[in-house]
Amino acid sequence: MDERERALDAAHRHAAGFLESLDDRPVWPRASLDEMVAAFGGPLAEEGLDPAAVVDEIAERADPGLVAIPGGRFFGFVIGGTHPAALAADWLVSAWDQNSGSSLLTPATVAMERVAGKWMLELFGLPSTASVGFVTGGQLANFTCLATARTAVLARAGWDLAERGLRSAPPIRFVVGADRHGSVDRAARFLGIGRAELTVVESDDQGRMRPDALESALDYGRGPLIVCLQAGEVHTGAFDDFGILIPIARRHEAWVHVDGAFGLWAAASPSLRPLTAGAEAADSWATDAHKTLNVPYDCGMAIVRDPQDSIAAFRTGGDYLIYSGLDPWDVTPELSRRARGVPAWAALRSLGRVGIARLLDGLHANAVAMAKGLTSVDGVEVLNDVDYTQVMFCLGEDDATRALGEAILADGTAAVTGAEWRGRAVLRCSMSSWATTAEDIDRTVTAIRRLVAA
Numbered sequence: 001m002d003e004r005e006r007a008l009d010a011a012h013r014h015a016a017g018f019l020e021s022l023d024d025r026p027v028w029p030r031a032s033l034d035e036m037v038a039a040f041g042g043p044l045a046e047e048g049l050d051p052a053a054v055v056d057e058i059a060e061r062a063d064p065g066l067v068a069i070p071g072g073r074f075f076g077f078v079i080g081g082t083h084p085a086a087l088a089a090d091w092l093v094s095a096w097d098q099n100s101g102s103s104l105l106t107p108a109t110v111a112m113e114r115v116a117g118k119w120m121l122e123l124f125g126l127p128s129t130a131s132v133g134f135v136t137g138g139q140l141a142n143f144t145c146l147a148t149a150r151t152a153v154l155a156r157a158g159w160d161l162a163e164r165g166l167r168s169a170p171p172i173r174f175v176v177g178a179d180r181h182g183s184v185d186r187a188a189r190f191l192g193i194g195r196a197e198l199t200v201v202e203s204d205d206q207g208r209m210r211p212d213a214l215e216s217a218l219d220y221g222r223g224p225l226i227v228c229l230q231a232g233e234v235h236t237g238a239f240d241d242f243g244i245l246i247p248i249a250r251r252h253e254a255w256v257h258v259d260g261a262f263g264l265w266a267a268a269s270p271s272l273r274p275l276t277a278g279a280e281a282a283d284s285w286a287t288d289a290h291k292t293l294n295v296p297y298d299c300g301m302a303i304v305r306d307p308q309d310s311i312a313a314f315r316t317g318g319d320y321l322i323y324s325g326l327d328p329w330d331v332t333p334e335l336s337r338r339a340r341g342v343p344a345w346a347a348l349r350s351l352g353r354v355g356i357a358r359l360l361d362g363l364h365a366n367a368v369a370m371a372k373g374l375t376s377v378d379g380v381e382v383l384n385d386v387d388y389t390q391v392m393f394c395l396g397e398d399d400a401t402r403a404l405g406e407a408i409l410a411d412g413t414a415a416v417t418g419a420e421w422r423g424r425a426v427l428r429c430s431m432s433s434w435a436t437t438a439e440d441i442d443r444t445v446t447a448i449r450r451l452v453a454a
Ligand SMILES: *Cc1c(COP(=O)(O)O)cnc(C)c1O
Pocket: 078, 136, 137, 138, 139, 140, 181, 183, 232, 233, 234, 259, 260, 261, 262, 288, 300
């Protein structure tokens, strides 16, 4: 074998070893960041090292600091596992090393992204002519969609943003829900819209925007308007009522954006689809493939109803760049880019329409089973309606809830993460992994029962 093959062979061996260890290893890392820096640090060596030996070193040193995210009992934040087809396809993407900004340079990978995008539009019930830009995740998908929205609403007000810039532009009203994801504020910040400039609309006990509150928020003020809704609140999994909210926003000529990082996928299951009803009437949608679709990090999608709006915001003027229809660099802020839609194509192809629906239904069933199990533990209260993939729970006292969260991570059976909800400390389980089984739920509930009793 030459040195490249030996390095790839070593990577394969270590990757397989890591994946095999997932069922038994503690879910949370055993090493701290400082220990990891010490393991990898020191001065850069004068002399190089054989590639396979480098891979061996990485695998050995990283191991205690790795989180068992692709395993069946990682329920923290909202983080998916890795479907085998997507994982293997991701290796090919690196081996191929295709700079996938343009269809003329890299037709194979750009074609796979186009097709994966079309498949997703169909799964989500969105217009087949919409543009789909593959970006790093929900944060960049929100940014990409909202940057497109900003250009479009200013253009409608007679302002050419690309030419005249933002400084003297008409002010944009940016309307968000009280329980929006933090990445929406961050996207707004990147776009020159400050925190104090957001119009925040009240939400209900599950985190859904209140239609009456949106109505009265929009009754004041005029001018360019963006309304940002949500499919899947990050703690409760709740969905805004698009069928009521979008017509209200439309009456005020708003651009409507939906942050559906993990929630938009509900549309891919016939039984969960009602949760997203009406969302297809929006102008743009942000979603992730690395969460619910279980492709390896990173992969998100920025979807825009009218591709001309994407082009107006992103098409580059570089004269050495050749245009051929709608290219990745027409619909994302990137120029050189990884073909991160290829693993998404692989996951979709491997699961098929039925497999994707089954994946979604499985995540929901796991959430229901987890909520049922947790409710059976003395002192545990489940706080949300488990309509989708999220379970939010607590003990009677905030300190006890926080202590339980720490005990769960130290125990290592499973990982859940904490948050605050309506002034209370809570713990939350996100069912986002294809790998989670009924046994994983049982093992987790049994561990939590033991930790609460202690
Ligand atoms: C995770 C999440 C995001 C951010 O997505 P990343 O993929 O982490 O960048 C945005 N919105 C919601 C609702 C999310 O759950």
